[in-house]
Amino acid sequence: MLSFLVSSEEDNQTIISFLKRRFKNTPISLIYKLFRTKKIQVNQQNCRYYHHRLKKDDQITIKDKWLQVSTKQNSLPLRPDLDINIAYEDQNILLVLKEHNQEIYKKNDLNCLDNQVQYYLYQQNPEKYQQQLQNFFVPVALHRLDKLTKGLVIYAKNASSKKILYNSINDKSKITKTYLVICENQQKKIIPSFIQGWITKNEDQQKMEFNIQKPTNNSETKHCALTTQKLFQQGVYQLYKITLDTGRKHQIRTIFSFFLSPVVGDKKYGSKTDLKNKILLFAYQLEFNNLPQPLAYLNKKKFTIDKLEEGLINNISSGKWNLF
Numbered sequence: 001m002l003s004f005l006v007s008s009e010e011d012n013q014t015i016i017s018f019l020k021r022r023f024k025n026t027p028i029s030l031i032y033k034l035f036r037t038k039k040i041q042v043n044q045q046n047c048r049y050y051h052h053r054l055k056k057d058d059q060i061t062i063k064d065k066w067l068q069v070s071t072k073q074n075s076l077p078l079r080p081d082l083d084i085n086i087a088y089e090d091q092n093i094l095l096v097l098k099e100h101n102q103e104i105y106k107k108n109d110l111n112c113l114d115n116q117v118q119y120y121l122y123q124q125n126p127e128k129y130q131q132q133l134q135n136f137f138v139p140v141a142l143h144r145l146d147k148l149t150k151g152l153v154i155y156a157k158n159a160s161s162k163k164i165l166y167n168s169i170n171d172k173s174k175i176t177k178t179y180l181v182i183c184e185n186q187q188k189k190i191i192p193s194f195i196q197g198w199i200t201k202n203e204d205q206q207k208m209e210f211n212i213q214k215p216t217n218n219s220e221t222k223h224c225a226l227t228t229q230k231l232f233q234q235g236v237y238q239l240y241k242i243t244l245d246t247g248r249k250h251q252i253r254t255i256f257s258f259f260l261s262p263v264v265g266d267k268k269y270g271s272k273t274d275l276k277n278k279i280l281l282f283a284y285q286l287e288f289n290n291l292p293q294p295l296a297y298l299n300k301k302k303f304t305i306d307k308l309e310e311g312l313i314n315n316i317s318s319g320k321w322n323l324f
């Protein structure tokens with residue numbers, strides 16, 4: 001039998017995340033089996049819900065004599081080939097500009113954004129970084145951007161900030177994510193100022209599909225919504241500002257494709273323009289509100305990619321898509 005006590009740094013973490021960190025060498029299927037066979041208890045009560053949120057000082061008991069805690073620590077980050085582009089930094093958070101055609105995480109990719117951030121923080125304070133690893137804290141992106149999209153990504157620099165930001169990332173009243181996009185509206189379709197509907201993955205074509213009405217034959221469909229504002233137009237090209245109400249995979253790309261106005265360069269969703277390794281979609285602004293202490297100092301602050309809106313208007317006017 002094994003027993004663990006939840007620390008303050010692990011407060012509000014899901015139990016499955018807690019266990020995966022401690023049993024890295026154990027197949028995830030076996031960990032799930034422990035839940036099904038009632039071998040996991042929290043405070044002496046059986047726990048069968050993988051995403052149960054733990055609280056500080058919770059006692060976790062595992063009734064299995066064969067399970068072994070992993071002694072392997074997270075490895076230190078390796079030096080990337082490319083320099084990190086930091087948009088903002090303080091003692092709690094880091095805002096980083098992800099480039100076009102850059103993965104946020106990819107195993108063995110030195111230039112993925114997570115490794116760039118981890119190496120940067122390790123270089124800043126090696127002793128602190130290694131202490132955080134021992135406490136099972138690894139700085140990783142708190143939200144995702146498509147590989148071909150450029151934009152701002154949030155990282156927490158400590159466990160307490162991560163908990164607050166993780167719980168706020170999908171709450172528009174706390175963290176508002178705004179995008180800029182250039183689309184090619186060949187058929188001059190009217191794009192509504194508010195769009196909501198349902199998004200589903202097409203497994204055969206390996207892309208997302210959007211519908212105004214909820215499909216009746218797919219249980220995996222998810223509700224999505226966003227607000228649009230047209231900023232500029234020249235010919236078939238239009239610049240929109242988009243505020244997300246939900247965060248779904250390829251949400252902007254598939255919705256604009258639905259209205260026959262694909263993102264420039266997005267061949268997957270119908271663009272006639274091939275930009276090779278990028279699309280003209282930018283996560284350009286983050287706004288924080290209603291965050292509790294110790295992050296309340298960020299409230300009412302906006303962080304943007306400098307001069308991006310002006311640059312995209314010049315893109316449309318000149319037709320030179322290689323500027324970004």
